[in-house]
Amino acid sequence: MILPPTKLYLREVEGKGMGVFASDAIVKGEVIEICHIYFLNPLINDNLSAHGWGFPKGDEKPNKTFIAFGFGSVYNHCDDNNIDWECDGKTMKFFATRSINVNEECCVKYHERYWQHHGVENKI
Numbered sequence: 001m002i003l004p005p006t007k008l009y010l011r012e013v014e015g016k017g018m019g020v021f022a023s024d025a026i027v028k029g030e031v032i033e034i035c036h037i038y039f040l041n042p043l044i045n046d047n048l049s050a051h052g053w054g055f056p057k058g059d060e061k062p063n064k065t066f067i068a069f070g071f072g073s074v075y076n077h078c079d080d081n082n083i084d085w086e087c088d089g090k091t092m093k094f095f096a097t098r099s100i101n102v103n104e105e106c107c108v109k110y111h112e113r114y115w116q117h118h119g120v121e122n123k124i
Contacts, residue, residue: 002091005033008071008106019105020071026100032083035072035092040065053085053092068092078107 007026013019026032040052052065053072067073072092075083083106085094100106 002034002036002070005071007032010071010074013076013105016076018074019076019107020074022100022102022104022106025102026096026106028096028098031093031095032106033071033094035068035070035094037066037068037072037087037090037092040067053087066092075106075108077110078105079109081107081109083108 007022007024008020009023010018011021022032037053052067066087072094075094082096082098082100082104083094084097085092085108087093094106094108096106
């Protein structure tokens with residue numbers, strides 16, 4: 001069973017769009033969200049795959065790309081990320097890499113492949 005997150009909310013972030021924030025204190029190692037995922041069809045050439053997550057994680061050329069439901073596709077990037085993720089091929093789990101304060105944005109570190117695909121040199 002996948003339950004909705006209880007310590008997160010969405011709000012607009014200037015220059016970034018929507019962002020995910022802590023509504024309650026989060027401790028290091030705490031799982032903050034488990035998302036259902038959907039693998040994209042590799043035969044469909046659209047821009048959705050550019051916003052997906054690579055599977056397996058960390059591969060320069062992942063053999064699959066997926067989108068995450070829930071807040072999973074809303075987390076913004078930060079080089080000094082405070083959350084990370086893992087995927088078992090069925091769900092995506094986000095967890096805190098350090099303590100996160102109330103109203104602090106929860107950010108992951110995007111893979112370099114994302115920035116190359118978008119032609120971005122200066123990350124937000």
